[in-house]
Structures are given as C-alpha cells and as structure tokens.
Amino acid sequence: MINEIIRINVSSMTHTMEEIPEKYKYLGGRGLTSAIVADEVDPKTDPLGPGNKIVFAPGILSGTSAPTSGRLSVGAKSPMTGGIKEANAGGLTATRLAKLGIKALIIEGEPNHEDWYHLYVSKDKIEFIKANEHANMGLYELIGKLWEKYPKSGLVGAGIAGQRLLKNAGIFGNNPENTDPGRYAGRGGLGAVLGSKRIIAIITDDDGGQRPMPKNEELFNTGRTKMVNALKEHAITGGKAGTDEGALKNYGTNVLQNIINEAGALPTKNFRSGYFEGAKNISGEAVHELVDEMKEKFGDKSEGEYGHACHPGCIIRCSNTVPDKNGKLIVSPLEYESAWALGTNCTIDNLEDVAMLNRICNDIGIDTIDAGNALAVAMEAGKIPWGDGKAAIEFMKKGYDPNDEDGATFMHGAAVAAKTWGIDRVAVVKGQAFPAYDPRPIRGIGVTYATTTMGADHTAGYTIAPEILGSAGGADPRELNKADLSRAFQSTTAYIDQAGYCLFIAFAILDIATGMEGLEETVAGFLGKEKYDITAVGNKILKTEREFNKKAGFTKEDDRLPKFFSEEKLPPHDVTFDVTDEELDAVFEKM
Amino acid sequence: MNIRLKFYASLRKHLPGTEIGEEVVIEIIQGSTIKDVINSFSITEDLAKIIFINGIHKNLDYILEENDLLVIFPPIGGG
Numbered sequence: 097m098i099n100e101i102i103r104i105n106v107s108s109m110t111h112t113m114e115e116i117p118e119k120y121k122y123l124g125g126r127g128l129t130s131a132i133v134a135d136e137v138d139p140k141t142d143p144l145g146p147g148n149k150i151v152f153a154p155g156i157l158s159g160t161s162a163p164t165s166g167r168l169s170v171g172a173k174s175p176m177t178g179g180i181k182e183a184n185a186g187g188l189t190a191t192r193l194a195k196l197g198i199k200a201l202i203i204e205g206e207p208n209h210e211d212w213y214h215l216y217v218s219k220d221k222i223e224f225i226k227a228n229e230h231a232n233m234g235l236y237e238l239i240g241k242l243w244e245k246y247p248k249s250g251l252v253g254a255g256i257a258g259q260r261l262l263k264n265a266g267i268f269g270n271n272p273e274n275t276d277p278g279r280y281a282g283r284g285g286l287g288a289v290l291g292s293k294r295i296i297a298i299i300t301d302d303d304g305g306q307r308p309m310p311k312n313e314e315l316f317n318t319g320r321t322k323m324v325n326a327l328k329e330h331a332i333t334g335g336k337a338g339t340d341e342g343a344l345k346n347y348g349t350n351v352l353q354n355i356i357n358e359a360g361a362l363p364t365k366n367f368r369s370g371y372f373e374g375a376k377n378i379s380g381e382a383v384h385e386l387v388d389e390m391k392e393k394f395g396d397k398s399e400g401e402y403g404h405a406c407h408p409g410c411i412i413r414c415s416n417t418v419p420d421k422n423g424k425l426i427v428s429p430l431e432y433e434s435a436w437a438l439g440t441n442c443t444i445d446n447l448e449d450v451a452m453l454n455r456i457c458n459d460i461g462i463d464t465i466d467a468g469n470a471l472a473v474a475m476e477a478g479k480i481p482w483g484d485g486k487a488a489i490e491f492m493k494k495g496y497d498p499n500d501e502d503g504a505t506f507m508h509g510a511a512v513a514a515k516t517w518g519i520d521r522v523a524v525v526k527g528q529a530f531p532a533y534d535p536r537p538i539r540g541i542g543v544t545y546a547t548t549t550m551g552a553d554h555t556a557g558y559t560i561a562p563e564i565l566g567s568a569g570g571a572d573p574r575e576l577n578k579a580d581l582s583r584a585f586q587s588t589t590a591y592i593d594q595a596g597y598c599l600f601i602a603f604a605i606l607d608i609a610t611g612m613e614g615l616e617e618t619v620a621g622f623l624g625k626e627k628y629d630i631t632a633v634g635n636k637i638l639k640t641e642r643e644f645n646k647k648a649g650f651t652k653e654d655d656r657l658p659k660f661f662s663e664e665k666l667p668p669h670d671v672t673f674d675v676t677d678e679e680l681d682a683v684f685e686k687m
Numbered sequence: 688m689n690i691r692l693k694f695y696a697s698l699r700k701h702l703p704g705t706e707i708g709e710e711v712v713i714e715i716i717q718g719s720t721i722k723d724v725i726n727s728f729s730i731t732e733d734l735a736k737i738i739f740i741n742g743i744h745k746n747l748d749y750i751l752e753e754n755d756l757l758v759i760f761p762p763i764g765g766g
Binding site: 330331332333340341343344346347348349350351352354355358359360375376377379380381382385414432433554555558560561564565566567570572573599600603668669 | 693695696697699700706707708733736737739742743744758760761762763764765766
C-alpha cells in the first residue's frame with residue numbers, strides 16, 4: 097500500500113483500496129478530510145445517518161522525520177454543529193497509518209446489523225473483528241485489553257458516548273505508552289458518527305510498514321533542520337524538563353491558567369467573571385509541583401510526569417501525567433482547556449477532583465471542553481452546587497448508566513443540556529461550546545470563535561499568541577479590528593493541520609523566520625513541489641469548509657457570539673465584546 | 688512607595704518561599720520603571736516577556752505608581 101485511500105463500507109462489511117486521485121495528491125490531514133467530506137457528503141445529510149462518512153487522515157508529514165508532525169485529522173459532518181468538522185489529535189495512529197502508506201481511511205455506509213466491531217488495519221490485511229463484549233466498556237479498560245492482543249498498535253475510536261450516539265462524543269486515542277485513552281480528536285461529536293457505523297475501535301498495526309520518504313530529499317532536509325532548530329531555540333517550545341528553560345516541557349499548556357487569569361480573561365462560573373481566585377491551585381505550575389513532590393516521595397515508581405510526548409517524534413513534549421497522592425496516574429494529560437472547563441468554569445479548584453473529572457471524560461468518551469461547559473449548565477440548573485468537585489464527579493458518573501436521562505443530556509454537550517434544562521446562559525457558537533478565553537477582553541479570539549467553520553474553537557485561529565503571549569510582535573487584545581488577524585491565523589492553522597504538524601510549532605515559527613521557511617520547505621520537499629504557499633493553501637481549505645457549511649444552511653447569523661457577550665460587562669475590567677458584525681463578516685468576505 | 692508583585696512559572700524562584708500566585712509587597716523608589724524592578728531581581732529582559740500592570744499589558748519603560756500590581760511571566764505558551 098502506498099498513497100492509498102482505504103474505503104470501509106459498513107453496509108457490505110467490505111473494503112476497497114484506491115490509489116489517491118490526482119486532485120488529492122497534494123493534500124493530507126485536515127486538507128484531505130475536509131476535501132473528501134465536501135466532495136462525498138451531502139451537506140444536508142443526517143450526521144448520524146447513512147449519508148455521512150468519517151475520514152481519518154494522517155498529516156502530509158506524519159510518519160516522516162519532520163519533528164512534531166504526527167497529528168491525525170478526523171473529519172465528517174458534525175452532529176454537534178451540523179457543519180463540517182475536523183478534529184485532530186496526537187497519539188499513535190497518524191504515524192502508524194502513514195507508515196502503512198494510507199493517506200485516508202474512509203468509513204461509510206449504514207450497518208444492517210446490531211453488532212459492534214473493531215476494525216483491524218495492518219500491512220497484510222484489513223478486517224472487521226466482532227467486539228460486542230467491548231461495547232459500553234470504559235476506555236481505560238478497553239485500551240488495556242486491546243494492547244494485550246495487539247501490542248504497540250495505534251488505537252482510535254468511539255467510547256460509551258459515541259456508541260450511544262450522543263453529540264459530545266469524541267474520538268479517543270491511546271497515548272504512546274497506552275496508559276490513557278486521552279489523545280482525543282475531541283470536538284464536534286465525531287465519536288457519535290463512528291458509533292453510528294457501529295465501529296468501536298480502529299486498531300492500526302504498522303508492522304512491516306515503511307517511513308514515508310520525501311520526493312525532494314534535499315529541500316525536505318533543509319526545511320527539517322530549520323524547523324528543528326526553531327523549535328529547540330524558542331523559549332516556549334525548547335528547553336528541557338526539570339530546568340528553568342522550556343515553558344511547555346515544564347508546565348504544559350496549563351501554564352495559561354494563571355496568565356489568562358492575570359489578564360482578567362479567564363472565564364469563571366460560566367463566563368461571569370474573568371478572574372478566579374482558585375485558578376492557581378489547578379494551574380500548570382501546581383501540576384509541576386505535584387509531579388516533583390511525588391517523584392521525591394516515590395522515586396521512579398511515581399507515574400507523575402511533565403515533558404511527556406503525545407506522539408512519537410514530538411520534540412515539544414507539552415503533555416503530562418497527573419498523579420494522585422500515591423503517585424499513581426489519575427489522567428494523562430491534563431490540558432489547560434480541560435482544567436479550565438472542568439475546574440475554573442465550574443469554580444472547582446481542587447486539582448485531584450479536576451483530574452478525576454477529566455479521567456471520567458476520557459473513560460466515557462466525551463470532549464472535555466463541551467463537558468465542562470455542560471457541567472456549568474448543570475450548575476446553573478441547580479443539579480450540582482457550584483464549586484463542588486465531588487458532586488460534579490458523582491453527576492458525571494451518571495453517564496455510565498444508559499437509562500439515566502441527566503447523564504445522556506449532559507453527554508450531548510452544553511448546547512443540548514441548556515435547551516433541555518431550560519437554561520439561557522450558554523456559551524456556544526454553532527452549537528459548540530467556548531474554550532478557555534473570554535472574548536470580551538480578548539477580541540481576536542472572539543472573532544475566531546464566531547467565524548471559524550468549526551463552531552467555537554480556539555485552535556482554529558489562535559490569536560491568543562499575539563494578543564496575550566506576545567508572539568509575532570504582539571497585538572492589543574482590546575483592539576476591535578481583528579478580522580485580518582483572525583483570518584491570517586485561521587489560514588496558517590489550516591496549513592499546519594494539513595501538514596500534520598502540531599499547532600504549537602506556531603510559537604516558534606511566528607517569532608523565528610527560518611522556522612516559517614522550514615514549514616513550507618518540509619511540506620514542499622516532501623511533495624516534490626518547488627513551493628507550497630502557506631496562505632494560498634490554507635485559504636483554499638477554509639473556503640472548501642465554508643462552502644460546505646453554506647450548503648448545510650449556515651448564514652452570517654451563525655457567525656455571531658451569544659448576546660450576553662455584547663451586553664454584559666465582564667469583571668474585573670468591565671468590558672463587553674464590541675466587535676461589529678461587519679468586522680466579523682470581513683473575515684471571509686475579504687479572504 | 689509600595690507596589691505589589693507576582694512572578695509566575697520559572698520566575699517564581701526569584702521570590703523564594705512564596706506560594707503560586709502569591710502577592711508580595713515591595714518598596715521601590717518613586718519614579719522606578721519595571722526595568723528597574725527586574726534589574727533588582729537580576730532578571731534579564733528576555734525573561735520578563737509578559738508584563739501586566741493591574742491586568743493590562745505594559746512594557747519595561749512603564750513608570751510604576753503606588754500600589755500597582757506588577758505581574759511578570761517568562762516566555763510561555765500553550766492552549
């Protein structure tokens with residue numbers, strides 16, 4: 097298999113292999129999932145019906161020696177937003193698929209049976225394996241069982257929530273050590289699409305596979321060296337765990353908890369305040385201290401860790417493992433967005449409780465961001481007291497019971513929970529819940545939430561980098577004209593997502609010009625093109641997605657934030673979201 | 688005059704014995720800039736990457752006022 101598309105039909109329970117068509121030759125990752133979904137899925141189709149397809153695609157560079165390039169894109173029509181969706185993740189599957197020569201795995205059709213299956217993908221065979229005994233099983237147990245039988249395999253799939261077709265179901269993925277199913281392509285309910293095809297896990301075994309080789313080795317290697325150097329040199333992506341150098345290796349993404357709080361933009365108690373007194377207790381610094389403390393106490397037996405890699409070949413290593421008081425793993429990783437959603441947004445500041453909430457999300461198969469917003473909605477509805485971590489844990493466990501109505505409502509995500517429980521105050525765009533930055537004091541990220549094809553999503557155009565973190569020379573967070581900034585970030589992000597690089601290379605390449613050259617040169621070198629323009633290619637991906645959404649019925653009115661963001665002042669800076677509708681519309685109109 | 692000070696992440700070692708996010712009151716000479724403060728802690732300019740005064744970004748030349756809350760982060764990123 098080389099440059100193949102594998103098409104799995106769950107109606108006939110068969111598969112076909114197709115050489116990648118000319119029009120997809122230079123695509124990968126998000127570029128390829130979005131192109132296939134746009135070409136083959138009717139935008140009006142029922143996301144959980146026979147017309148939807150779910151596509152798994154490694155990035156263009158996944159499996160190569162390009163650093164930090166092992167991301168997997170998963171695409172489909174989203175049951176949560178009703179629009180096109182790409183969610184991406186680390187883990188093992190992208191590099192495994194790439195080494196088998198598989199550019200995309202498409203699952204399509206409608207099952208005409210009631211059984212559950214795994215899909216086994218290897219060099220010699222692709223087969224359905226009956227897996228009824230694994231249905232409704234917690235994912236920590238499931239990945240353990242699967243690795244006993246298929247050691248070292250990449251695992252992705254649909255957990256309990258996905259199997260029950262609930263709208264906040266993510267696609268789980270095992271981490272490189274198989275200790276946690278927490279490498280999620282979490283957002284937009286893609287787990288439910290896979291569940292609708294009655295597939296639990298896709299097991300990828302790359303035994304006998306080969307590293308994909310670049311067409312123009314010289315250009316690729318030049319670019320690779322530039323990228324490695326930029327990532328190593330930059331203070332955010334470089335350094336070494338356990339030293340003063342290297343923000344992500346030491347504190348992980350959750351280092352943002354304190355800085356966004358100090359900026360007065362940390363959404364607290366379902367977006368009522370921008371400052372949370374308890375943020376420090378669940379911050380990246382707190383995890384770092386806990387890991388050190390447990391190492392001191394239990395030595396190598398402690399499972400706590402920072403500077404952990406989420407996929408093979410990552411040199412940024414921002415992931416972590418949060419230990420309990422006995423040094424045993426609670427969850428890996430605890431990311432900023434998750435700690436914010438399950439902690440700050442619900443005013444829970446007990447680190448162990450927050451880690452446990454994240455563990456339950458991972459175990460039942462749901463996205464943490466929407467889960468945290470849905471928990472806050474449950475608190476609004478009086479189902480859980482604000483700030484009560486133990487009560488939140490008990491509430492979330494209702495998700496395991498297929499007959500519990502609150503559990504099912506909660507696992508549909510924040511938008512459905514709010515509607516069902518009669519709560520008006522819910523932070524969603526296109527039905528998808530907000531991430532960990534209040535757009536009132538930081539306007540650019542609000543423009544991204546409103547306009548991205550994905551529903552409220554920070555990664556789609558991470559303007560926080562200049563607006564708060566000082567990247568690329570910085571940008572004033574209060575400035576209202578942010579269409580150009582958001583568009584530029586959305587476009588570059590689409591390119592990075594297509595390449596299979598982790599989005600966090602952005603910190604280095606925005607500040608180091610040779611790093612940006614390395615991005616284009618590795619991709620162009622691998623594909624055998626002279627140039628592969630970042631903005632032009634990124635814009636093309638966005639236009640494809642936007643067109644799909646338009647046909648699905650989205651209008652300008654869907655590119656707006658909930659009203660309370662422009663009406664209600666956010667303390668402590670007492671600001672509202674004042675970006676005009678015209679400015680929001682300019683993101684795509686001026687592309 | 689007095690200002691309030693917080694250092695985060697790897698800069699915390701310059702305020703030994705403090706908890707994460709703990710505010711420390713320090714006395715400075717009237718007219719001092721943020722640059723003067725970081726110099727007094729031997730923190731280099733490249734490490735004082737993100738600076739807030741009362742929650743608003745400022746640069747090193749800002750002249751401090753009584754009771755300002757000065758918060759400094761080294762270069763960090765995430766998301």
